Amino acid sequence: MQRVSGVCIGALALFATMPFVGQIPESRWHSTSAVAQSAKTQGQVELRLQAEKQVVAQDQQGKQSKTWTPLxxxxxxxxxxxxxxxxxxxxxxxxxxxxxxxxxxxxxGMVYVLNSIDVAKDAKITYSIDGSRTFVENPTVKVTLANGKTETKPAPASAYTHIRLQIPSVAGQATVKATYQTQVR
Structure with missing residues (x-):
């Protein structure tokens, strides 16, 4: 059985997106890809990140349609x-x-669109609101109410900093596809 370090792949996924992350404040996007290889087992995973912009059009009857244009x-x-x-x-x-x-x-410069992730049903999806130090399925924050009491509430979309996908297995020569949406602030 072959194993690829999740930390190694996660770090590479972060590395693969770093050129892109640095461009968002300037409102520009650059695509990239990377190859991860485990020194222990010689397995390879190629990561590709692609982006599309949602285009909303309205016909003469006022009906809206949404399409995606590759960036x-x-x-x-x-x-x-x-x-x-x-x-x-x-x-x-x-x-x-x-x-x-x-x-x-x-x-x-982006806000995660809640519940927008689409990935294989056997994948576990968790989120971070603290810069990837911790991940949970449903992030929460403590809010102080007007009466001074604190209450735990679901974290707002603007608090999300990372998405983690944990995929139990990927067959040889197979590709796993995950999509999610963000909105420009």
Whole structure:
């Protein structure tokens, strides 16, 4: 059985997105890909991050339609734009990879669109609101009420900093696809 370190893959997923993260405040996007290789088992996972911008059109009857336009090169995005990210994780080897963990940062200048993630049903999805120090399925924050009491409430979308996908196994030569959305602040 082949194992790939989740920390190694998560770090590489973060590394693969760093050129992109640095571009968001300037309202530009750059695509990238990377290959992760476990020195212990020689398994390879290629990671690709793609982005699309939501385009909303209205016909003559006032009916709205939504389509997705790929962002290529140095695309410009505006506040309020919704972006859909597609993370493709391809097992380049012929062997099964177990316990693949992918960490995706929510880029600065973006807000995660709650419940927008779409990934294989056997994947475990957790979120961080503290810069990836901890991950939980349903992040919460403590809020002080007017009467001085504190109450625990669901964390607002603007608090999310990372998404973690834990995939039990990826067959040889298989690709796992995950999508999620963010909105430009």
């Amino acid at each position: 290529k090169g140095q695309a410009v995005v505006q506040p309020g734009d919704v972006l859909r990210y597609t993370l493709l994780s391809e097992n380049k080897s012929d062997r099964l990879i177990k316990n693949l963990t992918l960490n995706q940062p929510i880029p600065k």
